[in-house]
Every structure is written in C-alpha cells, then in structure tokens.
Amino acid sequence: MxxxxxxxxxxxxxxxxxxxxxxxxxxxxxxxxxxxxxxxxxxxxxxxxxxxxxxxxxxxxxxxxxxxxxxxxxxxxxxxxxxxxxxxxxxxxxxxxxxxxxxxxxxxxxxxxxxxxxxxxxxxxxxxxxxxxxxxxxxxxxxxxxxxxxxxxxxxxxxxxxxxxxxxxxxYHAQQSLEFTFHGKAAHAGGAPEEGINALDGVLSTFNAINALREHVPSDIRMHGIVTNGGQAFNVVPELAACKFGLRASTIDGLNDVVDKVQNIAKGAALQTGTKVVIEKGAAYYxxxxxxxxxxxxxxxxxxxxxxxxxxxxxxxxxxxxxxxxxxxxxxxxxxxxxxxxxxxxxxxxxxxxxxxxxxxxxxxxxxxxxxxxxxxxxxxxxxxxxxxxxxxxxx
Ligand SMILES: [Zn+2]
Ligand SMILES: [Zn+2]
The missing domain is CATH 3.40.630.10 (Zn peptidases)
Structure with missing residues (x-):
C-alpha cells in the first residue's frame, strides 16, 4: 500500500x-x-x-x-x-x-x-x-x-x-405547494342565490379538473390537495373559498410543467365560475x-x-x-x-x-x-x- x-x-x-x-x-x-x-x-x-x-x-x-x-x-x-x-x-x-x-x-x-x-x-x-x-x-x-x-x-x-x-x-422528488384563494360574492343562498358568485365552485372545479388531469401526466407526478376554506355558512353563498395543493415530480422540469398546468386549471375555474383567483406559490424544492x-x-x-x-x-x-x-x-x-x-x-x-x-x-x-x-x-x-x-x- x-x-x-x-x-x-x-x-x-x-x-x-x-x-x-x-x-x-x-x-x-x-x-x-x-x-x-x-x-x-x-x-x-x-x-x-x-x-x-x-x-x-x-x-x-x-x-x-x-x-x-x-x-x-x-x-x-x-x-x-x-x-x-x-x-x-x-x-x-x-x-x-x-x-x-x-x-x-x-x-x-x-x-x-x-x-x-x-x-x-x-x-x-x-x-x-x-x-x-x-x-x-x-x-x-x-x-x-x-x-x-x-x-x-x-x-x-x-x-x-x-x-x-x-x-x-x-x-428525492421535486415539490412545490400552490394555494388558490377564490373570491366571489355573498348572497342569501335560499332567498337570492342568483345575486351571488360562489367561491366554493371555483375550488370544486379546480379539484375536478385536477382529477381529470391525473390520467394525462407521467406516473411520477403526485398532486395532493386539501380544502382550507369551504365557505362560512351553508345558507350564505360563499364569498371566499380556498384550497392548497402539493405537487411533486421526479425532476424540476417535470414539476414546472405540472405547476403550469395546475395554475391554468385554477385560472380556468375562476373564468368558468365568475370568481377571481389569487395564486400563492410556495418555494420550489428541487x-x-x-x-x-x-x-x-x-x-x-x-x-x-x-x-x-x-x-x-x-x-x-x-x-x-x-x-x-x-x-x-x-x-x-x-x-x-x-x-x-x-x-x-x-x-x-x-x-x-x-x-x-x-x-x-x-x-x-x-x-x-x-x-x-x-x-x-x-x-x-x-x-x-x-x-x-x-x-x-x-x-x-
Ligand atoms: Zn420530516
Ligand atoms: Zn427530516
């Protein structure tokens, strides 16, 4: 030696x-x-x-x-x-x-x-x-x-x-959190629902579209979400609702791709429901x-x-x-x-x-x-x- x-x-x-x-x-x-x-x-x-x-x-x-x-x-x-x-x-x-x-x-x-x-x-x-x-x-x-x-x-x-x-x-996989806050308009849910804009609908549309997306992403992608605000009372059209998602992928490029798609889903949900959405991105973990x-x-x-x-x-x-x-x-x-x-x-x-x-x-x-x-x-x-x-x- x-x-x-x-x-x-x-x-x-x-x-x-x-x-x-x-x-x-x-x-x-x-x-x-x-x-x-x-x-x-x-x-x-x-x-x-x-x-x-x-x-x-x-x-x-x-x-x-x-x-x-x-x-x-x-x-x-x-x-x-x-x-x-x-x-x-x-x-x-x-x-x-x-x-x-x-x-x-x-x-x-x-x-x-x-x-x-x-x-x-x-x-x-x-x-x-x-x-x-x-x-x-x-x-x-x-x-x-x-x-x-x-x-x-x-x-x-x-x-x-x-x-x-x-x-x-x-x-380890790349990860980023996305929080979506939908803003609508409160109204009496029974008496005047036509005057309201339902923020919870923005959240529900986001979840549904993300579930549809699951079939069309690579198998390493993870998308897990929770509702952080589902409305304030059942008899008031929710003026505020929010959800948060964790997105993961095996590479940072794959993560960026799915982050773009999910943001577009939330923007689409806002357009569809007449709400406004504010998007907050967490720090990206590579x-x-x-x-x-x-x-x-x-x-x-x-x-x-x-x-x-x-x-x-x-x-x-x-x-x-x-x-x-x-x-x-x-x-x-x-x-x-x-x-x-x-x-x-x-x-x-x-x-x-x-x-x-x-x-x-x-x-x-x-x-x-x-x-x-x-x-x-x-x-x-x-x-x-x-x-x-x-x-x-x-x-x-
Ligand atoms: Zn730990
Ligand atoms: Zn640890």
Whole structure:
C-alpha cells in the first residue's frame, strides 16, 4: 500500500476513535435538542449549543446566514490550501409534535464529525465547513440559503438522515405547494342565490379538473390537495373559498410543467365560475441529484465501518430542500437505518433509543471519513466536480 494511502487510512482510524471519545457529549446534545423541540426558524437553543461546541474547538462561526437567524456556517481552515467541504445539518422539529424526523441526530452527528475533524485539521488541506440549516420541515431554509449564496465556493456537501433503510444515495422528488384563494360574492343562498358568485365552485372545479388531469401526466407526478376554506355558512353563498395543493415530480422540469398546468386549471375555474383567483406559490424544492462519485467514496467508508447497506441508490417520492443545494454543489444524501420510517411514533422512540443514538455516532464517523477522503488529496474532488458539471449540463 502506498505511503499516502496508509496515512489516510490511519487518519480514518484516528477520527473514529476521536468521535468515540466525544460520544457522551454528542449523546447529551442530541437528547437536549430532542427534549427542547423548536419549530422552523425558531431553533435558537439548538443553534446556541451547536455553535458553542464548534467555536470551542476552533471553528469560526458566521451567523445569521442569508438573513436567517437560526442558520450558521462554522469554518475551519486546515494546514494548507485545498478544497472546501461542508457537512450540513438541520435541527427543526414539527410544531406541536416534536422531533418526529430525527433532526436532533442529524445535528449532533454532523457536530461530532466536525469536532473530531478539527483535531486533524493540521494534517489535511482545504477548509472544513459545518453549515447549520433551519426550517427543513416547513419554510425551505436551504432554498433561502441557496438563493442567498450560502453554498457558493463549496466543492462538496454531505448530510445524512435517519430512516428505515440504509441507502447511500436517496433521490428525492421535486415539490412545490400552490394555494388558490377564490373570491366571489355573498348572497342569501335560499332567498337570492342568483345575486351571488360562489367561491366554493371555483375550488370544486379546480379539484375536478385536477382529477381529470391525473390520467394525462407521467406516473411520477403526485398532486395532493386539501380544502382550507369551504365557505362560512351553508345558507350564505360563499364569498371566499380556498384550497392548497402539493405537487411533486421526479425532476424540476417535470414539476414546472405540472405547476403550469395546475395554475391554468385554477385560472380556468375562476373564468368558468365568475370568481377571481389569487395564486400563492410556495418555494420550489428541487429533486435531489446525488453525486455518484461522492456516493462511491461514502459507500467505501460504510464498508470499512461494517455498515449493512440496503441499497446504493433508491428513489423516494418524498421531498427535501437539500435538493436545491444539490443543484449548486456536488452533494450526497445517505440515510441510516434506525428501524422505523420518519414522522411516526415508532420512529420518534427509535430516534432517542440507545440504538438510534449509536447510529448517529456511526453516521458521524462515515461523514468524517468521507471528508478525510476529500481533503487528503484533491484528486477525488476533481472527479466529483467534473461529474457535477456534466450533470448540471444535463449530459449524464
Ligand atoms: Zn420530516
Ligand atoms: Zn427530516
């Protein structure tokens, strides 16, 4: 084995033992974030404890990022120049429900990797970033951060998510919400209905036309809607009615196509019913484009850690704002099996169990080992970058 390869493998053994040393601290932080659930954009306690520990080991903390108070970038320059690699984290909970998505594990795992890497920074080249991202569950924190340039000049990003399977590359779907508010004219529903304009009819026509559209869209398209306002009283012609749809597709182009069609449906429903419609578009979550070369490097480290991998690549019809990051920086999004699917009581229990917390430690090791691969020599970063440029150009 060449000398440099052996040195790199030795560093990986060292990084794993450093993370093991940090175990009690990381478990305490994971439990603290779990016990203090904070909804999107209000993750102040989580950010305070994470940045405190990062600053203590020498990271320079920048915040707010892109105007977001609960976003941060922790930066540590290594011994010599080289690539910039970012481990991302998220730490928001769901309002009124708590940590049902395991983001306390994502945050503490990335923190552990960053803290351990700080002890080897003198022997690596480049820059280590740990970027904290708010509001994944609602609000699209990473979408705002991408638009604000938070991921400019970065060569690769990594983030993991606890899940019911261990998969190296999860390809999530693009998603956008559309809210339609129809305005009509109130009238006595029994006495003078001819004087009214029924806003609820706009909503019903929209649902009917979307149901007709289902037959004529590709099979990856999802269109799921709810009525958020169906009128105020049955004996008054509704002057206001509203509905909200979530639209998903396997690609951002496919999503944009269906978003156009559904908007036209709502405009058509307004014309048909004599109502006026106001359309509000949510932030577009792009589909997740995983970098295959980066995935292969990560998979090699999972093998070294004896992690059972269920699949190298898997398609999910769920969505994440990490997709937007994957369009501007080469990225990989692995999941780690903790025995249950997110947003369930079983998952919540698993995420705070000894086994779930041990998986967080394991994931932190896999991230840190992969960062060593990227910062030890520039070669793999070159390959990752050229694959990314090809995929952005639509050639792969
Ligand atoms: Zn979630
Ligand atoms: Zn999640």
């Amino acid at each position: 060449p000398q440099c390869i052996r040195e790199k493998e030795d560093m990986k053994i060292t990084i794993c033992s450093r993370i093991d040393h940090l175990k009690d601290t990381l478990l305490d932080i994971a439990r603290y974030i779990y016990d203090n659930p904070e909804p999107s954009f209000q993750e102040h306690r989580a950010v305070a404890i994470l940045t405190k520990h990062l600053a203590e080991v020498g990271f320079h903390i920048s915040r707010p990022i892109a105007g977001l108070e609960t976003a941060y970038a922790a930066r540590l320059d290594c011994g010599s120049e080289g690539p910039t690699v970012a481990m991302l984290s998220q730490y928001d909970a769901i309002e009124g429900v708590g940590h049902v998505c395991g983001h306390h594990l994502i945050a503490s795992g990335a923190l552990g990797a960053a803290m351990a890497l700080s002890t080897l920074a003198d022997e690596l080249c480049g820059t280590i970033l740990q970027i904290g991202c708010p509001a994944e569950e609602g609000g699209g924190g990473k979408v705002i951060m991408v638009d604000g340039g938070a991921f400019d000049d970065i060569d690769a990003t990594l983030m993991f998510h606890p899940y019911d399977r261990t998969v190296v590359m999860n390809t 589909n997740m484009v995983n970098n295959r070369r980066l995935g292969e490097i990560l998979q090699g480290n999972l093998e070294r850690l004896d992690v059972h991998v269920d699949a190298f690549e898997e398609e999910s019809t769920a969505s994440t704002d990490y997709g937007n990051v994957s369009y501007v920086v080469p990225s990989v999004y692995p999941t780690f099996d903790i025995g249950a699917f997110p947003h369930s009581e079983d998952f919540q229990r698993a995420s705070i169990s000894p086994e779930g917390l041990a998986t967080m430690i394991l994931a932190g090791k896999a991230l840190a080992m992969t960062v060593i691969d990227l910062l030890f020599d520039g070669e793999s970063v070159e390959a990752i970058g050229s694959e990314f440029r090809r995929s952005v150009a639509g050639e792969s």
